[in-house]
Amino acid sequence: MLWLLHGAAGIAAAIVLLILLFLAVEAWPILRHIPLPHFFTDASWHPGEGMYNLAPMLSGTLYAAAGALLLAVPLGMASSLFVLYYASPGLANGYLRLVELLAGIPSVVYGFWGLTTLVPLINQIHAPGASLLAGILILTLMILPTVALTAHAALLAVPHEYIRGAVALGMSQWGIIRGVALPAAKAGIVAGVTLATGRAVGETMAVLMVTGNVVQHAHSPFDPVRTLAANIALEMPYAMSDHRAALFLSGLLLMMLVMILWGLPAWPRKDIHG
Amino acid sequence: MAKSLPAKSSAIRSFRPFRDRFAQFALYIVAFLISASFAWIVFDLVRGGIGHLSIDFLVDVPRNAGRSGGISSILVSTVLILLIALAAALPLGWATAALLAEYVPANSSFGRFVRYSLLVLAAVPSIIFGLFGNAFFSICLGMGFSILSGGLTLACMLLPILISTAETGLRAVPDAYRLSAAALGISRTAALFHLLLPVAAPALVAGLLLGIGRALAETAALLFTSGYVDRMPSSLLDSGRTLAMHIYDLSMNVPGGDASASASALVLIIALLLINIVAIRLIAGWQGRTIIPE
Amino acid sequence: MSIRSSIGMIQFVTLILTLAFAWHPRGNAASEKLVLTGASTIAPLASEIGRRFELQHSGTRIDVQSGGSSRGINDVRNGTAAIGMVSRGLKPEEKDLHAHLLAWDGVGIILHASNPVAALSQQQIRDIYTGKIINWKMVGGKDAAVTVVNKADGRSTLELFLNYLKLKNSEIKPHVIIGDNSQGIKTVAGNANAIGYVSIGAAEYETKHGLPIKLLPLDGIEATVTNVRNGTFPLSRPLNLITREPSNSLARKFIEFAGSAQVHDLVEAQYFVPAWVR
Numbered sequence: 001m002l003w004l005l006h007g008a009a010g011i012a013a014a015i016v017l018l019i020l021l022f023l024a025v026e027a028w029p030i031l032r033h034i035p036l037p038h039f040f041t042d043a044s045w046h047p048g049e050g051m052y053n054l055a056p057m058l059s060g061t062l063y064a065a066a067g068a069l070l071l072a073v074p075l076g077m078a079s080s081l082f083v084l085y086y087a088s089p090g091l092a093n094g095y096l097r098l099v100e101l102l103a104g105i106p107s108v109v110y111g112f113w114g115l116t117t118l119v120p121l122i123n124q125i126h127a128p129g130a131s132l133l134a135g136i137l138i139l140t141l142m143i144l145p146t147v148a149l150t151a152h153a154a155l156l157a158v159p160h161e162y163i164r165g166a167v168a169l170g171m172s173q174w175g176i177i178r179g180v181a182l183p184a185a186k187a188g189i190v191a192g193v194t195l196a197t198g199r200a201v202g203e204t205m206a207v208l209m210v211t212g213n214v215v216q217h218a219h220s221p222f223d224p225v226r227t228l229a230a231n232i233a234l235e236m237p238y239a240m241s242d243h244r245a246a247l248f249l250s251g252l253l254l255m256m257l258v259m260i261l262w263g264l265p266a267w268p269r270k271d272i273h274g
Numbered sequence: 275m276a277k278s279l280p281a282k283s284s285a286i287r288s289f290r291p292f293r294d295r296f297a298q299f300a301l302y303i304v305a306f307l308i309s310a311s312f313a314w315i316v317f318d319l320v321r322g323g324i325g326h327l328s329i330d331f332l333v334d335v336p337r338n339a340g341r342s343g344g345i346s347s348i349l350v351s352t353v354l355i356l357l358i359a360l361a362a363a364l365p366l367g368w369a370t371a372a373l374l375a376e377y378v379p380a381n382s383s384f385g386r387f388v389r390y391s392l393l394v395l396a397a398v399p400s401i402i403f404g405l406f407g408n409a410f411f412s413i414c415l416g417m418g419f420s421i422l423s424g425g426l427t428l429a430c431m432l433l434p435i436l437i438s439t440a441e442t443g444l445r446a447v448p449d450a451y452r453l454s455a456a457a458l459g460i461s462r463t464a465a466l467f468h469l470l471l472p473v474a475a476p477a478l479v480a481g482l483l484l485g486i487g488r489a490l491a492e493t494a495a496l497l498f499t500s501g502y503v504d505r506m507p508s509s510l511l512d513s514g515r516t517l518a519m520h521i522y523d524l525s526m527n528v529p530g531g532d533a534s535a536s537a538s539a540l541v542l543i544i545a546l547l548l549i550n551i552v553a554i555r556l557i558a559g560w561q562g563r564t565i566i567p568e
Numbered sequence: 569m570s571i572r573s574s575i576g577m578i579q580f581v582t583l584i585l586t587l588a589f590a591w592h593p594r595g596n597a598a599s600e601k602l603v604l605t606g607a608s609t610i611a612p613l614a615s616e617i618g619r620r621f622e623l624q625h626s627g628t629r630i631d632v633q634s635g636g637s638s639r640g641i642n643d644v645r646n647g648t649a650a651i652g653m654v655s656r657g658l659k660p661e662e663k664d665l666h667a668h669l670l671a672w673d674g675v676g677i678i679l680h681a682s683n684p685v686a687a688l689s690q691q692q693i694r695d696i697y698t699g700k701i702i703n704w705k706m707v708g709g710k711d712a713a714v715t716v717v718n719k720a721d722g723r724s725t726l727e728l729f730l731n732y733l734k735l736k737n738s739e740i741k742p743h744v745i746i747g748d749n750s751q752g753i754k755t756v757a758g759n760a761n762a763i764g765y766v767s768i769g770a771a772e773y774e775t776k777h778g779l780p781i782k783l784l785p786l787d788g789i790e791a792t793v794t795n796v797r798n799g800t801f802p803l804s805r806p807l808n809l810i811t812r813e814p815s816n817s818l819a820r821k822f823i824e825f826a827g828s829a830q831v832h833d834l835v836e837a838q839y840f841v842p843a844w845v846r
Binding site for chain 1: 291293294297298300301302304305307308309311312314315318319365366367369370372373374377384387388390391392393394395396397398399400401402403405406409410430433434435437438439441442443445446447448474476477479480481483484486487488490491492493494517518521522525526535539542543546547550551
Binding site: 044046047048049115123127128129130208212213214224226234235237239240243244 | 634638713715742743744745746754758759
């Protein structure tokens with residue numbers, strides 16, 4: 001029985017290795033005649049003219065993901081707290097269904113709605129409308145359900161004795177939430193936030209439609225940006241040979257960035273599941 | 275949801291400093307904002323697509339590049355792909371979660387390696403999943419453009435969600451349960467199936483619903499794996515497009531497809547609502563048969 | 569869940585999957601399958617043509633996949649697909665492949681319907697796109713900053729546009745970059761000061777259905793599908809079906825069918841101009 005479980009876990013890990021291998025193999029052709037530093041020092045990203053600077057798109061990805069997390073984590077947590085501690089059962093149920101539906105709306109629908117409703121709205125404030133801000137708002141809507149639903153599950157799992165003890169001690173509702181429930185559910189909430197971050201970094205379709213896709217470093221939230229994932233989706237269908245390999249390389253670099261981001265806090269964190 | 279927590283009892287309501295009132299107010303505002311955004315999106319979809327909805331829409335096959343006719347073949351493909359994805363990902367995912375939570379010491383390098391890989395997997399862009407799925411399932415394993423290939427690619431995408439939530443749920447089960455089971459002489463496997471998993475059910479459900487939502491919402495991963503064909507599939511090795519792909523094609527590629535796209539999106543949302551309700555009922559039923567609430 | 573009911577569940581699921589697998593109509597092995605991959609622009613049209621072809625030749629299956637022009641070329645070269653869909657002419661390095669013209673697609677400049685500017689000269693368009701003209705009042709419009717909409721790298725519409733204006737992509741200063749035609753149309757429709765270029769047929773359709781965009785004449789010629797058809801409009805791209813010789817008989821039959829008059833209504837339903845008309 002145990003070997004079965006180990007095998008199952010091994011498959012999950014093997015998939016990641018396969019994906020990395022795949023990216024490396026497809027990216028190799030371009031690394032043979034363009035040295036790596038070029039991907040950060042070229043003038044800009046113009047594959048048609050042999051320029052492959054990835055840095056602006058990397059920053060675009062990071063800004064969009066960070067902005068979305070900044071909004072989605074508080075909103076998602078607030079949603080789960082609302083459902084568990086503040087809303088009446090009927091309201092809580094209805095709202096929970098709503099959040100679950102938000103999780104299932106296709107990214108193209110978000111993108112479509114963003115393009116036809118959100119972008120013109122932002123355009124009224126500051127041209128061109130398709131911008132980092134639009135990307136952040138749409139991403140927030142998309143990753144919020146992940147944070148909310150995982151936080152909800154984590155909070156539900158807090159042992160009742162903790163809550164009852166806190167009530168017996170006369171703590172106020174918010175005090176119980178902040179002092180007892182949230183810390184007890186921390187591991188689950190962090191897991192959910194990590195999932196949400198992954199989604200924010202990897203989201204392709206919706207971002208492609210609302211961020212403007214101009215390859216540049218953003219100086220304000222109203223500037224258009226291009227994320228790495230959107231870039232791959234945008235250019236892959238028409239990319240030949242070197243251009244194609246460059247796109248796979250950008251995918252590989254994105255994965256490495258993610259691995260470094262996850263690796264930094266993860267390795268020392270040995271005892272969190274103790 | 276049946277376990278309404280004592281935090282809502284009237285004993286607390288009588289003691290409300292300003293901070294609590296503010297927290298309550300803020301949370302209601304947040305819930306309102308999010309509901310309003312959802313309502314706005316659905317309203318736009320209804321406005322664009324309600325005219326196109328009918329029973330015929332659900333039973334006809336697509337015609338004229340999807341602008342007329344219906345979505346029956348697409349619904350069938352979507353259901354098949356979803357079933358394959360879940361059939362592959364659920365056993366694999368929950369088994370891995372059980373391993374990580376119950377059988378592997380918290381500090382073991384195997385456990386940490388698996389967890390780390392899953393976190394990395396969660397951040398792979400969907401388009402890369404599509405390209406990988408194409409290279410591995412379609413070409414290397416020879417499935418070609420097929421529902422099977424698409425379903426398996428989706429299964430890879432769902433694994434991090436399922437495992438992460440299931441592991442959290444299992445870890446949250448108090449050790450008292452495990453110790454009591456051991457004291458009663460119940461084997462670890464039996465304790466897992468009959469005691470721990472049912473108690474962790476809400477977390478499993480959360481993961482399942484998130485996974486289903488994600489699977490139904492995907493386009494980029496399926497473009498190169500299950501493909502574009504809108505014919506009624508006659509086997510799992512046939513190519514078939516999902517509802518999300520259909521919506522993408524109609525709204526972004528076919529001129530004049532917006533109304534049909536909105537109508538399809540409405541069908542998808544309603545279908546998802548039904549699936550979610552059914553899934554919750556099933557799991558609650560399972561939990562009800564195995565756990566006697568305190 | 570008891571062990572008995574979980575075993576029962578597993579048996580049930582296995583049964584369903586086996587049935588699903590076994591559920592090949594026996595004709596499937598005998599039916600001929602043709603796979604097309606390539607440009608998403610052509611995919612809906614190819615799908616419809618395939619559907620009509622299947623009706624006339626029973627026992628055939630025409631599977632159309634998308635994935636982009638470069639995918640079409642790669643797949644035909646490595647044998648994954650019998651026919652590729654490419655939304656441009658073949659390049660010199662692609663001379664190992666044969667192109668069969670399917671349709672023409674005109675490319676026109678669009679503005680928001682509320683923009684008072686009625687025509688732009690080539691030089692004005694060039695200056696707008698390279699960032700020398702940044703306000704509409706410099707060409708007789710409102711006092712508002714121009715939002716330049718450009719297409720993503722590698723697209724044939726972009727190359728056509730660059731050739732016409734004799735520009736390089738790095739000289740263009742875009743504010744928004746779009747992928748598909750539809751995205752371009754929706755972007756301009758939502759921004760009163762935007763300028764972009766899209767497929768004429770798609771733009772004509774949207775204009776007729778009330779979307780607030782308008783097509784500009786190029787070099788004095790109105791941007792209409794009619795003008796693309798009679799060859800007077802300067803900017804249009806070929807939509808090609810490509811094969812590698814020798815191709816199999818089903819592929820040849822399909823290409824013949826696709827180039828014939830029997831599918832003209834399908835081509836026009838997608839707002840392209842059928843091949844033989846020009």
